[in-house]
Amino acid sequence: MFNKETEYAIRGLIYIQFQNDLNLIPNINEIALNIDAPQHFMAKILQKMVRQNFINSQKGKGGGFYFDKTKPELPLIEIILLIEGDKKVNGCAYGLNKCDNNNPCPLHNQYVPIREAINKLFSEETIQSMAAKSHIDFKAPFV
Amino acid sequence: MFNKETEYAIRGLIYIQFQNDLNLIPNINEIALNIDAPQHFMAKILQKMVRQNFINSQKGKGGGFYFDKTKPELPLIEIILLIEGDKKVNGCAYGLNKCDNNNPCPLHNQYVPIREAINKLFSEETIQSMAAKSHIDFKAPFV
DNA sequence: ATAGTAAAAGACCTTTTTGTCTTTTATAAA
DNA sequence: TTTATAAAAGACAAAAAGGTCTTTTACTAT
Numbered sequence: 062m063f064n065k066e067t068e069y070a071i072r073g074l075i076y077i078q079f080q081n082d083l084n085l086i087p088n089i090n091e092i093a094l095n096i097d098a099p100q101h102f103m104a105k106i107l108q109k110m111v112r113q114n115f116i117n118s119q120k121g122k123g124g125g126f127y128f129d130k131t132k133p134e135l136p137l138i139e140i141i142l143l144i145e146g147d148k149k150v151n152g153c154a155y156g157l158n159k160c161d162n163n164n165p166c167p168l169h170n171q172y173v174p175i176r177e178a179i180n181k182l183f184s185e186e187t188i189q190s191m192a193a194k195s196h197i198d199f200k201a202p203f204v
Numbered sequence: 205m206f207n208k209e210t211e212y213a214i215r216g217l218i219y220i221q222f223q224n225d226l227n228l229i230p231n232i233n234e235i236a237l238n239i240d241a242p243q244h245f246m247a248k249i250l251q252k253m254v255r256q257n258f259i260n261s262q263k264g265k266g267g268g269f270y271f272d273k274t275k276p277e278l279p280l281i282e283i284i285l286l287i288e289g290d291k292k293v294n295g296c297a298y299g300l301n302k303c304d305n306n307n308p309c310p311l312h313n314q315y316v317p318i319r320e321a322i323n324k325l326f327s328e329e330t331i332q333s334m335a336a337k338s339h340i341d342f343k344a345p346f347v
Numbered sequence: 348a349t350a351g352t353a354a355a356a357g358a359c360c361t362t363t364t365t366g367t368c369t370t371t372t373a374t375a376a377a
Numbered sequence: 378t379t380t381a382t383a384a385a386a387g388a389c390a391a392a393a394a395g396g397t398c399t400t401t402t403a404c405t406a407t
Contacts, residue, residue, distance in 0.1 A: 062297040065365060072299065074311065088383060102366050108385060121374030122382045154205040156215065167218065167334035168325075175321050182314050189311035208395060231353060245396050251355060264404030265352045 067144045070106050071137065072096040075145060077126050078192035086125035121148075134187035141164060141183060150180060210287045214280065214331070215248050218267050220259060221335035229268035245256040256286060275332035282328060293323060 063071070080087045082120075089107065093100040102190050107126055115135055118126050141150060153160035153169070160166045190201045206214070216235050223230045236243040241326060250269055254261045258278055259269050262324045271278075277346065296303035296312070 065298075068299045090383090093268065099366050101368075104314060105366095105386090106382075112385085117385060119374080120297065120372075120382080120384045122376060122380095125383090126376070126385050152205060156206075156211045167337040168329065171325050175318065175325065178321070180319050182311075182318065188343065194310040233353090242396055244398070247354075248356095248396095254354085261354060262404080263352080263354045263402075267353050267404070269354090331399060 063141070064145060066102075066106055067141055069096065069098040069103055070110065070140050070144060071191075073098065073103060074135070074140070075106060075115065075192045075195060076111065076155045078128055078188050079195050081127050081130075082192065086123070088125040092126070092174045109143070115140070124185075128188075136184050136190040137191075138180070138183040138188050140188075145195065150183070151176070206284070207264070207288060209245075209249060210284055212241040213253065213263055213283050213287060214306065214334075215254065216241065216246060216250060217278070217283070217331045218335045218338060220329050221271055222338050224270050224273075226309075229266070229270045230261065230266040235269070240249065252286070253283075258283070271331075277332040279325070279327050279330050281326040283331075292331065293326070 076092050076137055077087060087095075089100060089104050092098075092107070093103040096103075096105075097141050098130050107116070107118070110116050111126075116126050116128055118124070138150065153166055155166035155168050157164070157166045160169055162169075216239055219235050219239050220230060230238075232243060232247050234239075236246040237252070239246075241249075243271055250259070250261070253259050254269075259271055261267070261269050281293065297315050298309035298311050300307070300309045303312055306313075
């Protein structure tokens with residue numbers, strides 16, 4: 062469904078939120094280890110998240126990553142759009158650049174409702190709602 | 205939704221079927237041109253389709269590609285599985301290797317019905333049913 | 348037969364994605 | 378104020394996806 066970068070981003074953010082809920086601020090090392098992502102690749106991804114203001118970071122001893130609790134929840138779709146772009150979520154499955162009700166590709170009519178369901182799911186589901194569904198035993202479920 | 209190879213494969217096969225319906229056997233040059241794919245890349249893809257027995261080919265003057273009319277219709281899912289593999293269509297969106305009702309990822313319950321709808325669509329829709337929905341004016345809709 | 352045509356095959360190249368390594372900068376605790 | 382720590386930055390490398398070019402093989406129409 063998603064590429065690696067998006068997958069790591071989602072898992073990493075959920076891990077951060079999950080730890081934040083326990084009043085902890087995890088660092089990259091810990092995050093990468095627990096969500097099974099390459100450490101430095103994960104670092105780059107989280108830098109991007111910080112630049113986008115999805116999360117905050119703290120340098121130095123005791124530092125790490127955390128969500129601003131005063132901000133609204135972060136829907137998955139924002140992460141997907143940032144990393145994979147609009148085509149991933151609104152593009153034509155057949156590859157037409159303009160594909161709509163007036164100019165439908167051979168898949169259009171059947172595909173549209175599915176695409177809408179996907180959009181709905183990823184707009185409603187947030188990092189916070191997903192963190193709440195996660196297990197305490199977060200470790201190594203990706204093997 | 206799909207990678208380039210799958211997209212070209214689907215479009216190419218539909219083009220072939222569409223021309224076959226007019227009693228024509230298109231060659232690679234014509235196919236690539238009309239579906240807006242790179243010629244030699246398209247050639248490789250169609251070779252794969254021939255090896256899988258999805259289509260037949262004919263070398264020499266007047267040659268090209270065609271479907272065996274005595275065979276059943278070709279569902280999209282077979283092409284997708286061949287090129288992108290099972291994960292594309294049955295993988296966990298969150299990246300778990302085992303994700304099921306007993307061991308659900310935070311997206312599982314909401315994602316499963318969508319995945320099933322996608323599977324249903326691509327199992328029911330065939331190259332032949334899509335060719336039947338295509339326009340005579342096949343050319344250059346991909347710009 | 349043979350000449351022309353079109354697919355098959357395979358070597359090669361480019362771009363994107365994924366991943367690694369090293370250096371720099373900021374911060375907090377001692 | 379120094380030291381340890383952790384994020385930021387950026388150069389580099391490997392692998393995968395996407396694409397090109399050339400040669401070989403097979404076939405068909407003449």
